[in-house]
Amino acid sequence: MKTELTGLLGIKYPIIQGGMAWISEAQLTSAVSNAGGAGIIASGGRDVEWVRQEIKKTKTLTDKPFGVNVVLMDLNKEEKIELICEEKVDFVTLGAGNPVPYIKKFHEAGIKVIPVVPSVKLAKRVQDNGADALVIEGMEAGGHIGTQTTMALMTNVIPEIDIPVIVAGGIADGRGIAAALLMGAAGVQIGSRFLLASECTLHPKAKNKIIQAVDTDSVVTGYSRGHGVRGLKNSFTEKFLELERSGAPQEVLNELATGTNRLAAVEGDIENGLVQVGQSLHVLKEIKSAAEIIEDLMAQTKETLTQAANLLKE
Amino acid sequence: MKTELTGLLGIKYPIIQGGMAWISEAQLTSAVSNAGGAGIIASGGRDVEWVRQEIKKTKTLTDKPFGVNVVLMDLNKEEKIELICEEKVDFVTLGAGNPVPYIKKFHEAGIKVIPVVPSVKLAKRVQDNGADALVIEGMEAGGHIGTQTTMALMTNVIPEIDIPVIVAGGIADGRGIAAALLMGAAGVQIGSRFLLASECTLHPKAKNKIIQAVDTDSVVTGYSRGHGVRGLKNSFTEKFLELERSGAPQEVLNELATGTNRLAAVEGDIENGLVQVGQSLHVLKEIKSAAEIIEDLMAQTKETLTQAANLLKE
Numbered sequence: 001m002k003t004e005l006t007g008l009l010g011i012k013y014p015i016i017q018g019g020m021a022w023i024s025e026a027q028l029t030s031a032v033s034n035a036g037g038a039g040i041i042a043s044g045g046r047d048v049e050w051v052r053q054e055i056k057k058t059k060t061l062t063d064k065p066f067g068v069n070v071v072l073m074d075l076n077k078e079e080k081i082e083l084i085c086e087e088k089v090d091f092v093t094l095g096a097g098n099p100v101p102y103i104k105k106f107h108e109a110g111i112k113v114i115p116v117v118p119s120v121k122l123a124k125r126v127q128d129n130g131a132d133a134l135v136i137e138g139m140e141a142g143g144h145i146g147t148q149t150t151m152a153l154m155t156n157v158i159p160e161i162d163i164p165v166i167v168a169g170g171i172a173d174g175r176g177i178a179a180a181l182l183m184g185a186a187g188v189q190i191g192s193r194f195l196l197a198s199e200c201t202l203h204p205k206a207k208n209k210i211i212q213a214v215d216t217d218s219v220v221t222g223y224s225r226g227h228g229v230r231g232l233k234n235s236f237t238e239k240f241l242e243l244e245r246s247g248a249p250q251e252v253l254n255e256l257a258t259g260t261n262r263l264a265a266v267e268g269d270i271e272n273g274l275v276q277v278g279q280s281l282h283v284l285k286e287i288k289s290a291a292e293i294i295e296d297l298m299a300q301t302k303e304t305l306t307q308a309a310n311l312l313k314e
Numbered sequence: 315m316k317t318e319l320t321g322l323l324g325i326k327y328p329i330i331q332g333g334m335a336w337i338s339e340a341q342l343t344s345a346v347s348n349a350g351g352a353g354i355i356a357s358g359g360r361d362v363e364w365v366r367q368e369i370k371k372t373k374t375l376t377d378k379p380f381g382v383n384v385v386l387m388d389l390n391k392e393e394k395i396e397l398i399c400e401e402k403v404d405f406v407t408l409g410a411g412n413p414v415p416y417i418k419k420f421h422e423a424g425i426k427v428i429p430v431v432p433s434v435k436l437a438k439r440v441q442d443n444g445a446d447a448l449v450i451e452g453m454e455a456g457g458h459i460g461t462q463t464t465m466a467l468m469t470n471v472i473p474e475i476d477i478p479v480i481v482a483g484g485i486a487d488g489r490g491i492a493a494a495l496l497m498g499a500a501g502v503q504i505g506s507r508f509l510l511a512s513e514c515t516l517h518p519k520a521k522n523k524i525i526q527a528v529d530t531d532s533v534v535t536g537y538s539r540g541h542g543v544r545g546l547k548n549s550f551t552e553k554f555l556e557l558e559r560s561g562a563p564q565e566v567l568n569e570l571a572t573g574t575n576r577l578a579a580v581e582g583d584i585e586n587g588l589v590q591v592g593q594s595l596h597v598l599k600e601i602k603s604a605a606e607i608i609e610d611l612m613a614q615t616k617e618t619l620t621q622a623a624n625l626l627k628e
Contacts, residue, residue, distance in 0.1 A: 120528060120596060121528065138465060139463065149452060149454040151465055152529065152532075155594035156594060157596075158489075175473075175496070176465060176468070178496055178497075179494075179496055183618070184489065214435065215433050215467075216462075224538035224559050225559060241538070279470075280469035302626060304496055306626065308496055309623060311317075
């Protein structure tokens with residue numbers, strides 16, 4: 001399937017893998033890229049040496065395009081950007097800060113720039129400043145989220161923008177991909193579904209908790225403070241939300257939340273850590289290879305798009 | 315366009331109008347029904363006599379199917395249900411409570427029953443208890459909202475359910491309708507777009523504030539307390555959210571919020587009242603008749619569905 005995104009990145013399918021902290025490293029990234037999507041290494045919170053190693057390792061595991069996600073509030077972002085430009089990965093996604101000052105530098109290194117934007121205004125700004133594409137991510141996504149949902153972002157942003165728009169947040173099956181493409185998306189970014197890839201290093205206990213979860217097991221901590229993080233309900237989220245509701249100082253909440261992603265994802269403590277995953281949980285039911293996941297997704301996408309003709313006939 | 319919903323209700327287009335408190339009365343309801351959708355009278359918070367009058371008035375204004383929305387936490391719900399059964403409207407939508415005890419009574423009166431459900435579990439329960447269809451409403455909707463988004467609900471619920479599913483929340487143009495139908499919806503419920511119908515009695519100042527609003531002007535009060543209400547940012551929401559964050563008692567928040575919908579919608583106080591509207595604000599740009607709105611929506615729906623064939627070709 002060819003879209004503006006497959007053309008831009010030189011990939012087979014219009015799917016990029018979400019950059020997930022403590023999750024997206026060489027193994028998952030290369031598996032997604034080898035399967036015809038575009039894998040992404042999540043550099044957020046990591047040291048520069050780790051990022052260098054993962055980029056080098058990914059290059060040994062795939063000759064297909066892949067990217068790096070940069071969190072622009074990271075203290076060592078400048079060094080990471082320097083490294084990425086040296087290593088000349090195919091593209092970057094940029095979030096949690098103003099991407100505009102970095103676009104030229106990446107372009108000079110031959111790297112495509114795909115900012116994640118929360119609104120029409122910022123979508124227009126990055127477009128005007130030369131971004132190659134952009135990501136809109138609905139608050140049904142796992143991990144750090146904004147306020148607009150996927151349907152609202154698709155309705156508000158896509159008609160206003162000329163560069164390719166990649167839709168993220170709650171898209172976990174081919175029906176969601178078909179819907180996004182039909183609304184004008186050039187492609188989708190998928191995180192949660194790849195958490196169940198056999199190549200994903202997420203702790204088995206966390207994978208199992210996701211498989212067991214039903215739709216109402218999703219919760220957002222910190223929403224009322226403007227720092228929403230989505231994951232699965234557990235002892236940690238219960239404690240956090242009680243403190244949040246009672247007006248606890250932000251520092252207390254920050255301290256409680258620090259390290260909880262790693263605790264669940266790496267250590268497998270799924271009660272005191274936070275299993276970060278999106279809200280479309282009912283279709284996350286089995287562990288498969290990244291290649292199988294992508295083949296399943298694309299088959300369902302095509303089957304779903306085929307049904308449009310039937311709707312028009314009636 | 316024929317879908318399971320148009321067949322069930324005997325309507326021309328798969329669009330029902332959201333039941334909006336202080337908004338959805340005879341004039342808007344009949345205009346939507348006359349235009350080929352299904353209008354809905356919002357009985358929530360009203361006295362029984364008002365509901366009787368509006369049903370009778372709607373019957374003089376249209377011979378097409380229309381419905382009544384019942385809020386099951388209303389104190390006078392039993393009397394309203396009695397009245398609706400006497401008046402034999404075509405269908406009811408039921409929210410904010412357990413609809414199961416009322417399904418048989420409505421059916422005996424020849425009235426179709428369409429509960430609004432927040433999860434897969436409750437969707438299955440109302441299906442098993444004889445509901446004719448159901449509504450899933452994403453938290454991008456205006457007014458009182460749940461926690462799941464439209465994309466998450468469509469992904470989670472639709473594949474699990476056999477009766478017609480109506481999708482609501484953030485659907486404000488034909489692209490959104492096409493996406494919902496493609497994901498398996500039998501139809502959509504639209505509220506906010508009809509706020510700008512010329513037949514809608516919403517105060518002109520509130521209509522104008524909606525037209526001026528951009529995507530980031532939407533905010534949810536009470537989300538951290540499990541009582542989310544979406545509307546446009548203003549002095550009221552700022553005050554409410556500050557109190558909410560600081561851990562103010564629920565009674566204080568309730569008292570502050572009481573009457574704010576009516577204050578904006580009827581009195582036109584758009585700073586101290588709450589203009590309840592959904593998050594897909596960028597396409598809410600002009601006042602048109604309900605008939606023009608529906609014709610525009612359906613033309614764009616068909617145009618959007620046509621593009622699926624092009625996506626498959628490439």
